[in-house]
């Protein structure tokens with residue numbers, strides 16, 4: 058197992074999808090065959106499309122009684138051999154947190170799509186925000202690591218969902234696609250390729266399913282029904298799954314491994330795009346929908362001869378520490394526009410050795426390019 | 438545990454974690470006895486449990502696939518596994534607090550959907566693992582660590598609850614009725630659809646000592662005396678039924 062080329066389930070060509078439809082198609086393309094969810098705006102179209110499209114591919118769709126049941130049934134299905142996913146938004150994402158920690162500790166590969174809306178509370182259900190990025194990393198109790206991706210286009214909703222399944226399977230970890238209302242409901246042209254790369258779970262009969270020192274700290278993963286007599290538990294466990302709830306060494310070894318198997322591979326996982334960094338005095342660090350406005354802004358400013366650049370974070374977690382450290386040594390200022398009260402800026406400040414300026418907006422609307430242009434102009 | 442059932446236990450384990458007088462060990466035996474009599478293959482069994490003492494009945498003891506989940510969520514996990522791989526024979530074993538309080542919503546919905554799961558609820562009428570707090574199944578007046586003056590809230594009738602949600606097979610027995618219980622477990626494993634067995638399983642450590650049962654044996658004796666069959670119950674007045682536990686099959690799966 059590992060990466061292989063497969064034929065796309067959709068015929069190749071161009072489609073006109075909403076972001077949420079593209080997520081559903083990306084999941085099916087990547088091999089997702091179990092989906093459980095609970096209705097919530099602005100993510101529901103994902104589940105609606107899956108419920109119809111799964112008929113073509115013999116997938117199992119379940120509308121569960123709540124988001125807790127959704128994430129838990131997804132974990133159950135994954136251990137029964139499925140590639141599985143759920144999608145939600147703020148309040149549902151909050152309900153899923155205990156299950157997310159369970160998935161991290163049991164090294165259960167799965168994909169969670171969060172079409173972010175304006176919170177806290179029920180907030181504004183139909184409005185956009187990127188307020189859940191810290192929650193994605195820190196939402197469940199204890200020390201664990203996950204992978205979170207940030208698509209900026211409908212094409213990327215499709216591509217990144219496929220990527221999310223591949224990363225989940227490769228690293229045995231929950232992976233988040235952190236979309237938002239604007240990208241979820243935007244319609245754009247999407248190119249579907251005839252052949253795609255898909256990672257399938259590594260299996261090795263008799264190998265300890267929670268063992269260290271194999272394959273970069275990522276153990277092979279058997280399924281129920283294969284005669285392996287699996288012991289899966291969300292309590293601290295040794296390499297074969299026996300509960301060890303008072304052994305300090307087993308606990309620290311397990312917690313370290315589930316974090317380090319991701320962190321040691323961060324250069325392979327974390328992706329950024331860069332624009333005009335060569336001579337940039339001011340660099341915008343942006344992600345998700347906001348990066349569209351940021352790109353428009355720097356192109357505008359470049360026309361005026363301004364030395365501005367952009368780093369777009371395609372991966373939020375693990376954070377792109379190296380490139381930020383690097384540009385932080387060359388640029389005068391880093392500008393971080395966010396649809397929240399300042400979340401990713403904290404990470405930028407950890408690594409950048411220069412002035413870092415926030416631009417925050419929490420009014421349920423996208424950040425318009427002219428606001429970024431004005432903000433950057435003041436720094437030049 | 439009877440020697441002839443040892444082959445169903447995970448090799449390398451030499452004891453259970455249960456307290457002296459706990460009913461969960463008896464239940465463990467009876468579940469394996471039912472599986473043995475049905476000649477089911479442990480390779481096709483998946484045991485799912487939540488969190489609590491009862492959740493340790495299958496995990497790690499049963500030599501089969503086991504999924505020890507979150508508190509209250511066993512049925513939700515089991516639903517995903519069963520629907521994705523219908524060949525798995527999925528049994529859920531967990532406590533009353535786990536399945537019917539924190540997990541009550543999953544219980545009624547799985548019953549309503551008639552998901553093909555055999556659910557065994559080990560009801561000790563208290564939160565055993567966390568130190569004897571009042572449960573949604575504690576009798577009126579029961580003394581617990583959070584109802585020191587006696588429980589003031591009515592307990593659930595779990596069988597009526599699950600019946601109301603539409604389960605095709607619902608039964609209640611006590612661990613003091615081993616033969617009836619084995620036959621009920623066998624039935625539940627043979628019926629396609631959602632089956633629910635409430636098993637009264639005494640907890641002397643947390644419940645008995647606080648409620649004036651001097652020894653585990655006293656508690657078992659009291660349990661035997663309070664359990665009556667539903668047929669007997671038909672002839673008793675409301676007054677006579679007070680403090681009785683009605684056992685039997687409340688929906689027999691059409692057999």
Ligand SMILES: Cc1ncc(C[n+]2csc(CCOP(=O)(O)OP(=O)(O)O)c2C)c(N)n1
Nearest residue numbers: 488489490491508532533534535564565566
């Ligand atoms: C979300 C959550 N809340 C609380 C707990 C603590 N907890 C562990 S076991 C338990 C009660 C178990 O009682 P029951 O299900 O009746 O099983 P018993 O131990 O009595 O067999 C509780 C409340 C937990 N693990 N998770």
